[in-house]
Amino acid sequence: MKSFGTTEYETDGVIFLNKPIIVLVILMFLFASTGCSSKSGKEESVKGPEATAEVKPVELSVYRFRTNLTDDEFKAYFVEPIGKKYPHITLKMIVEDKGTTPEELLAAGVFPDIVFTSTSDIQRLKDFKVVQNLDDYVKKTNLDLSKVNPVIIESIKQFDDRGELPALPFAVGVGVMLYNKDIFDKFGEKYPRDLMTWEEVLQIAKRLSREEGGIKYIGFDPSEPALIASQLSLPFVDPVTNKSVIDSDDWKKVFQMVQQSYEASGIMKNEVPIGREVFMKDQKLAMFPLWADNFVGRFEDESKKGEFNLNWDMVALPNFPEAVGTGRESTTQSMVLSNLSKHKEEAFRVMAYMLSDDVQIEVSKQGRVTPLKSTEIQKVFGANLQSMKGKHIEAFFKAAPRKLHKPSPYDQTIVRPEAANAAVLIRKGQDLNTVIRTAKETADKRIEAALKK
Known part of the structure; x- marks a missing residue:
């Protein structure tokens, strides 16, 4: 929200005002108050960090590439939490199929903003030259990656020749x-x-x-x-x-x-x-x-x-x-930021929010293994699943993932x-x-x- 302020003129700590100036100041104050109140109705509906600025609606596409993510999961893990966190961002999912292969999307000039894929397929995306390095975005947003199992981050960096970060983890393959x-x-x-x-x-x-x-x-x-x-x-x-x-x-x-x-x-x-x-x-x-x-x-x-x-x-x-x-090498369902996206900052904020405790708790309850080190989140694994009742859930976490x-x-x-x-x-x-x-x-x-x- 933009606002208007009054200007004071001060000499040696003493404020000098005459009557015309007093009248002008009063009128400016009234105008500023009216202007702010006229905008408040719109601004109050905007939540999150963007609430203090003009926010334009943004639609982002998430590409499901060679991994599993159902429509219901996409709605529960992505659409609903992002709708609450960033109301100006809407998400749609594109599924790899005939007509939506990477080659076809690139040829049409409509490659998605975010790619949801498995770790092993990051290399394929690199071959298409669509992978955006994330190091600058991590620094700019102060994303805390120390809460992620370090083996997972180190493993993802293995896909970059310079040891930079090409993706963020969403869930771990165990x-x-x-x-x-x-x-x-x-x-x-x-x-x-x-x-x-x-x-x-x-x-x-x-x-x-x-x-x-x-x-x-x-x-x-x-x-x-x-x-x-x-x-x-x-x-x-x-x-x-x-x-x-x-x-x-x-x-x-x-x-x-x-x-x-x-x-x-x-x-x-x-x-x-x-x-x-x-x-x-x-x-x-x-x-x-x-x-x-x-x-x-x-x-x-x-x-x-x-x-x-x-x-x-x-x-x-x-x-x-x-x-x-130790178990198998660390493999993840990961999120890759497309270097062709026209909304990279918004897309990265979506990816980063997927690593929040709020989202990861729900992901864990639904039977996906969190990449976070939090034992509290691990404890709720499969809590919403009928088939996991009475099972030896600890088995998922006893063999540490390998680099x-x-x-x-x-x-x-x-x-x-x-x-x-x-x-x-x-x-x-x-x-x-x-x-x-x-x-x-x-x-x-x-x-x-x-x-x-």
Whole structure:
């Protein structure tokens, strides 16, 4: 609100006024009072830091790119809290689909203001040259990042060659090991505990992998090699040579663990299905490590529909002996500010507010793991979810996230798929060393071809 003031003339501490000036001062005062009161009706409806200035309505677009965010979640986490905090800002969501790919949006000149994406896809956005560095915005707004788990911030900075901040975290990807209590009960086996070694898991798997009543039960599915490697923060590519490193000693240990898992569960050279659906739907798999966002929402939806009958619980992720106590590398659902946005300051304020305690408490209650260090916010995880009642919620927080390895543009598109294919060949009974060597050679050729483009 703009206001008018009176001017006083003072000499040696004494104010000199004559009658004409007194009249003029009175008239100016009356005019100023009338002007302020005429504006107050409009200004009172504006809340927040902008309440003392003219505020123009702004519409910002949020692009959901290669990650999960439902319409209801967008409304609850973004639209409603921002509507209260910044009434002049309205938000709309654009979902990646046919007609709204990054290439198509860029070609049309309508690339969104904020991108909601997973950490691993920040590299893809960098390739499109749409990522705005956030360091200056953090300083300008005095955003307190010390309340965020430092490993998460350090991991996000790994995607910038200069160690600057390309995104803000919204929620953390956390893996846990799910287990089917009915299978354990059927065979009189004690439930798994937090922070075991993989060897301990394999011993349990051997005892639970059996056939009964015509049903073949599988003790353990290790999931894909890349996720196990993540628990040691293993790189995929040498940044100097641009050659894959999946033939290193540590990667060989990962592939050996995959091989031992298949042997312990009796599925080596056996084409029986494994994976998430075998655990959730078929209920023939006893133990399965899985990202939280790959089961929390689904379990809740099926519980509400009365269609959920899986007797399950979870423990913190096991690991190799030297790394017990840590989980997978830090991965987040992140918010990227587009350098093409015409409203960067407003967009950054939206992103920053998503890290406020008020928003993060609600996010945690709805089953997303907060990036904040606050134990109070962690304690309310899943409080609004029927499917989480009575579950071992502490499992999400006992295995500390690891700092992300230095990523390369070829991790997710080339090396990870080759490692996954290697696991398929290992299960078929092919020689381990031959499989690893072939996977590396194939990955290197694909990287070389990509560099020539």
